Amino acid sequence: MVSQLNQAIISRNPAWVQLLGLCPLLAVSNTLINALGLALASTFVVVGSNILISGFRKHIPEIARLPVFVLIIATFTTLVVLLLEAFAYGLYLKIALFVQIIVTNCMILGRAEQFASKQPVWASTLDALGTGIGFAIALITLGVIREVIGQGTVFTGAELLFGPEAAGWRIQITAQGWFPLARYAPGAFIVAGIALAVLKRPVKIRP
C-alpha cells in the first residue's frame, strides 16, 4: 500500500513526472489558496470517478469504455463545481473556469483507463488518492513559490476557502514580490520550468 502511494505521489507524479494537467497547474497556481482549491477539486474528482469506474469495471462494455469514463468524470466535475459555487463562492469566481476543465485533464482519464478499469476498488482508491496528492503537491509547491516571489505574501485570500476567520492568516514576507512576472502566465512557465529542471535529477522518470 505504501509502495503504491509512493509511486503515485513521487515516481509517477502526474505534473512533475508525467507532465499532465499543465494548463490548470500553470493557470491557477498564482496563489497558494487558488492552487489548494484546485488541488482539492481535482482530488475529489479523481478519487470519486476512479471508485465508481473500478466498482463497475467488470460490467462496462468494452466498446463504450471511454464514453462511460468521460460521463463519470464529467459527473464528478459538475458536482465539485456546484459544491464550490455553493460553499466557496469567492474562490469559485476566481478558479471556476479551470475547475470545469478538470473533465479534460488527461491525468484523470489516464488513471481510469490504465488502473481503475482493471483493479479492485481499494487499490483504485489508493492509486487515485496518490494521484490527487501528487497533483496537489505540484500545485501547492508552485503556488507557494509564485506567491512568495511574485507578491511577497503567503495565504493571500485564505478567507475564500476557509471562511472569514482565515482572513488573518495572510503573511507578508516582503513589501512586494521581487519577481512580479511570477504572478502571470509567462512567469508561471519560467518558475515551472526551473522547478522541473531541479526535480528531474532526483526523480526517476518513467516513460
Add this chain to the structure above:
Amino acid sequence: MAKSFTVLAVLGLTCGYLLHAVNQWTAPVIEANRAHARTVVFRQMLDQNDEQPTVAVAIEKGGNCATWFALHSSVAGYAGPIGLAFVWNASENVISTRVVHHQETPGFGDFITGQWLADLDSSSAADWQELDRVSGATITFKAIQNAAMQQIRLSQESCRG
C-alpha cells in the same frame, strides 16, 4: 447486449440522480450567494455602506421613475452566462453597469471586470451604440453592449407603463 444496455442505463441513472440531488441541495445556497454578490455590487455602484438598509428594498421596488432603478440580468457571453447589475438613472436616461459573475476566457473576455465598465458609468444608449469593439473579445463585448442598450429600452418602457 441486454446486459450492456442495463449497465449503461444504471450508470446513467446513477450519475443523473447524483447531479440532481446535489443540484437541489446547493441551488438555494448558490442563489443566495449570487444575490449577495449583486447586493455588494449595487452598494458599490450606489456608493452606499453596509449600515444603509435601502439597497435590497431598492432592488425590489425599483425606486420610482424620477430617480433610479437597480436591475440585474444574465446574458449569454462567449463561454457562458454573464451576470450583470445595472443602475439606471430615469431622470437622465443613462445607465451604469457592472459584472457580477462571468466565465469569459482569462486574458481575452475578462476585461469586463476591470476599469472598462467603470469608465462607461452614466452612459446613454447612444454612447453605448458608438463604442468601438474590443478586438479578440467581440462576442463578449457585443453581449454587454446589447444587454446595456436593451436594459435602457426596457427600463424606459417600464417607467412609461
